[in-house]
Amino acid sequence: MSPLHVQQLRDETPGCQSGIVHFNHAGASLPSQATLDAIIEQLQREARDGPMEAGEHGAVQVEKARRAAGQLLNAPAASIAFASSGSSAWSLAFQALGPWQPGDRILVGRHEWGGNLASMQVAVQAGARVEVIPCDATGAVCPLALESMIDARVKLIDLTWLPANGGLINPAQAIGEVAKRHGIPYFIDAGQAVGQIPVDVQALHCDVLKSAGRKHVRGPRGTALLYVRPDFLQHLNPAQRDVFSAPWTADGFDLRNDARRFETSEASFALLAGLGNALQEMNQLGIQQVWEKISQTSERIREGLRQIPGITLHDLGTHQSGLIAFNLAGWDAFELKRRLGVQRINIGANGVAYTPWDMQARGLASIARISVSPLNNDEDIERLLTALKALRA
Template identity: 70%
Template sequence: MNSLSPEHIRQLRAATPGCAQVIHFNHAGASLPSQATLDAMLEQLHREAREGPMEAAGHGALIQERARQAAARLLNTSSAAIAFASSGSAAWGMAFNALGPWRAGDRILLGRHEWGGNLACMAPAVSAGARLEVIPCDSQGAVSVAALEQLLDARVRLIALTWLPANGGLINPAEAVGELARARQIPYFIDAGQALGQLPCDVQALQCDVLKGAGRKYLRGPRGTALLYVRPEFLQRLDPGPRDVLSAPWDGQAFPLREDARRFETSEVSLVLLAGLEAALSQLNAIGVDAIRQRIDGLSRRIRLGLDAIPGLQRQDLGSEQRQSGLIAFTLPDWDAFELKQRLARQGINIGANGVAYTPLDMQARGLTSIARISVSHLNTEEEADLLLQALRELAEPNTRA
């Protein structure tokens, strides 16, 4: 496995304007874009201003194709299996709604850590009579594959898994779940929002039918972009709506759906945003996700050890200590997570804070009302980690809230 050298890290940080302005540990919310990503967006924006937005669309089509190929390389699939969307939630919702109609007795199996937006998308299915059933957790708090196997029967119409939950370091066993789903021919959706760009994401190994993730997180792309993977053999089972001249083009007699994942796209799209996403994906592929994963692992261990030494602070991570993501959840006595986030921001340090709505089933099961969240990137340094830990040590001391 190739690793990122200190010199390479310095170069990457120098090419990222935000690194000179702030200590950023909120990459799971949105990461810092590179100057190359900003330049790609500005170039397309200026082209549209010079030539006209519609007239510049020809070049934009080339950008779209390069972005699709870069996404396909990242996921180990073909470009025909990739669609772009405005957000991860929009992508997941379109795919879920295309599975319908839902009927009484249908079962949807999901992890306790499911993203709140995905749960909201399932509400109409529940109203139609489908049942949401939570897969029991194992001793580490992850989805239990053995328990899942016992739940499977002919009424299960979907297995949904949030691979890396938003409220902590858990990495769910996505590949093992995929083996069960494929063996029983049950549709399998993965929310990879926090995984894309942080973990290797090989859809062939995952054996999923649908996978989605936002561009703004570890992919370091612009807000308003997302990837949607649809397994080509599964595509015919999905009937999306609404449709337009791109997703269902006129063939001279009717409006048949496209035979690729772009049946989930519309003709109206921001080529400026896709130019930024293409640049970000290309940079990510050039660095290599394995090297990024190795870097995040090392920094995350350093921070977790430091947090454990702060009196009163409680880490709220689930999962095996030997295999956790770069998302680190914690609570600090007498501090509201959102207030803590604001206090650190005044010191030039960005972290995240999550309420119950983000992961309602898991937060309620654990009696948590909010968590503070550190999310580590390969762009972060040991010095930044130490400054964050020092700031938290000071805030953990009595009489520091003034």
């Protein structure tokens, strides 16, 4: 991706014109003006014609978004559902997998997202056990260790692909191959993957995958996507139903035979119109090109951080994503984030709750997090590194 191409993206993004350097794309990225326009246009239509009356046009936009999401994930459009957040999407699918029985086993990576672990407490209360798959020497989830844990009681394998507290890229495809070989349901939390790295649900062999819209896809807050493998739908019995997810037929209320069984009749057409535009922009840009640019930018930043005394990087794995976890000696991570914010430089900061088992295993109370996007240019990098050098103890 050339500097000219990056500048074009920045010119189309209002947040890049504000003087703020944004390195918190893993928290929420910056939407384009076209994405904002799509949201506003639907809102204006609802205000002008009536919210319900504008629903027909809104429903068309939702289906455009569904097709765009399918294209990005290499999935049929019918296998995509939309939700209000990644956590709610994952929880809906997880709860639909029950009922849980005493002795059921759920196998997860050490880096599992805290929100998913919280949802699993429903299963734990029913007598199921959540067990951690050991890591390999690099700190990634180990497929060989997983293989040795498999027995008839394993009801789910769940993987947080790119953990929130660093640049690790877990071996999602290799884990999927183990799950497929043993016929065990496999869920992937791809909240930090979709829009950052290529995601092919066919190659991953996953049954369920979710991601938020506000992160690397650059969609609005309050949106998320959920992929459900078509042949796996029969194993999912959602507790939440209405006349959209379970339409009335001559035989009563029957669940839809596609992923829309996880949706309801009430949705924000405006937000989904914005998400659809963001997904279309990502497809037009090309996810491989995006990933190459993120890799180049994040490696430059990592190299710059290594030159600053007092900075400790917390990378795991053999290849890293665009999430850069670090600490600066003498600084609390959240206070560092605040101080940089005063200088109009946005970064993230995570506590133990985000990835509790991994943070505890590594003795980390908190980490500061830089997360990059193709929107970031050389000037952004220089401002960030200069500010950190000035703050070192």
